[in-house]
Amino acid sequence: MCGKHNLLLETLASGLTMKLDTSGLESAYPVLRGVGDLDDAIQGAPAFELPNASDFDGFVKEAMAELKPAKGTTTLAFIFKEGVMVAADSRASMGAYICEWLHELANPAETSQTVKKIIEINPYMLGTMAGGAADCQFWHRNLGIKCRLHELANKRRISVTGASKLLANILYSYRGMGLSVGTMIAGWDETGPALYYVDSEGGRLKGNRFSVGSGSPYAYGVLDSGYRYDMSVEEAAELARRAIYHATYRDGASGGVASVYHVGPNGWKKLSGDDVGELHYKYYPVTPSTVEQEMAEVAGP
């Protein structure tokens, strides 16, 4: 039927207690719950099992502190004349350890540090991942489901504004419970290109340029100094790539592969995925020093 916009209804009905928006956790085919619940406004909140801790708040604080490695990653996105450019690194770290994934089953011997940090919500919207990988992946997929349901119910695509608002509302209702999500929702809708930053504290910002993650200061430096609104797609891609490269160079928690996506009027398209090690030598090629040359001459015939 219609989407469950429970936020306002539940707040009105229950005074000031904030009810969790658990609509994200419900299956698409809810089990018949008995005929009494016709009034959404007076329905009780579904029960939520809390961990059996004597000091729940302390427990949550501890859990969150463990996750604190300030979202070890670099992601960035910016709007320009031709749409939205989205880029990210691919290193996932657990404290001091760096995760590696088997890149493709076809080459089991080859591993590369690849984690998909740019999530395809639907063919015209992308989300970036910073923070807890599971949180980002789950809630982005959940957002994709909601966007699709909206499309089916309303015979029109959801706007980027609407999608980011849905995600922000969900994250806000879990505020203080240890979710760690710092994401950007980028897309092209009827109003043109749009970019929103949404985080697990419940913040939601509309903007033209964002970078999220531990490598973001470095990325901002390159991005802000090289940005022009009227760049071509190739120029913008190169700027995004360089910004990610510089961030991975200096930030230990970022690395791997710099992926660059472009969101245009017909949807997103992956432009490139370059190993940042190789990018380094591309930007700073090795020139043989004079000492080495001498030695080569001496060692000659």
Added chain:
Amino acid sequence: MARYDRAITVFSPDGHLFQVEYALEAVRKGNAAVGVRGTDTIVLGVEKKSTAKLQDSRSVRKIVNLDQHIALACAGLKADARVLINRARIECQSHRLTVEDPVTVEYITRYIAGLQQKYTQSGGVRPFGLSTLIIGFDPYTGAPALYQTDPSGTFSAWKANATGRNSNSIREFLEKNYKETSGQETVKLAIRALLEVVESGGKNIEIAVMTREQGLKQLEEAEIDAIVAEIEAEKAAAEAAKKAPPKET
């Protein structure tokens, strides 16, 4: 959750939901309401029973706003209407809050119809005894829309429709005389349709006009009287022309 003693709306052996049909009867006894969709104007008209002298007529407005760009008129139980309208208004704002966009006419109609349907499939409750006519402009495309819902929870879009008392005659008239109109012509068509079953005069009709730019505007009695006079004049002229065929040269 809420306990119920007995389901009220159950199937009859031959597949009818009698409570819903009785609700439709209640609608048929309600005041006539008509809606006409033009290219840039949509008009709602409702029959107004003469208000008691001491009653403040402003408190019995029959055509109401659901949002800046959506209006509703209904026929049937007015108390049920109040409840439904309040829920619809909350939903309009809730939608604005969660997706930062105004509702489309189709969305809010679907919501109201869904609500009406829920009450035909729950225990211990009876269906809403009203049919609604919902008008508005699509906030994205600007297209005008007119929808009707009924106690069974079905809804559909119309170019022009009527509900309530004598709705069949009004609908027949509209089918015969409908054409794409705009502006004042749409208003006239709606009033002419309503005048088929209502005593002539501004004090027996309530008319509201919605345009894209200005939203809903309730017409004053004097304005309605003026248009009614125009319509009567046109009718008289048409009669005269019929009686005395033009002389041929």
